[in-house]
Amino acid sequence: GAVVSQHPSWVICKSGTSVKIECRSLDFQATTMFWYRQFPKQSLMLMATSNEGSKATYEQGVEKDKFLINHASLTLSTLTVTSAHPEDSSFYICSASFRTDTQYFGPGTRLTVL
């Protein structure tokens, strides 16, 4: 149980384009979903927290207009990287939880911006 999927698993795009990443909880309803970014050999950095039906809460230093988060249902959250640039290239990981302290992570999405 507690399976979280992400799509796509990797994406390459040109600078200036927008990329959407989907995060789904497959066998449970996620009251909260989290989005992280991880650079090589570094820790996971929380970008934002989202609850179904409400606006996402962004961490300090994360541009909300650049990283658009939509938590449309209890099983789906999306992260859209708008006008992506090479410095946005990273490993993006989502996680989901249901009224517990445990987060279940997706497999991650590797974004490369050329």
Next chain:
Amino acid sequence: SQKIEQNSEALNIQEGKTATLTCNYTNYSPAYLQWYRQDPGRGPVFLLLIRENEKEKRKERLKVTFDTTLKQSLFHITASQPADSATYLCALGASGGYNKLIFGAGTRLAVHP
């Protein structure tokens, strides 16, 4: 500011031995602490959670201790196997609200046959 330290150097051990990983933290009083395993290019996988009022937790070959006085957690893998080779992440959490986690950078474990 809050800081989590995990040994940045890889830990190399022989198969069958016990691996011990350390997580130290400062400027934080977590309500609980979690350990995750992360394989290259993959998302973290939850292993164990230990709360501030617990000293020790076990799950199969895994054991975690939590010393809130020392601000330290130790993670043990007994009878280690090459399949245990991965990066292990320590994460601190505060109850209430949205249960945010703060992650350490992880320690790479390599178990050699």
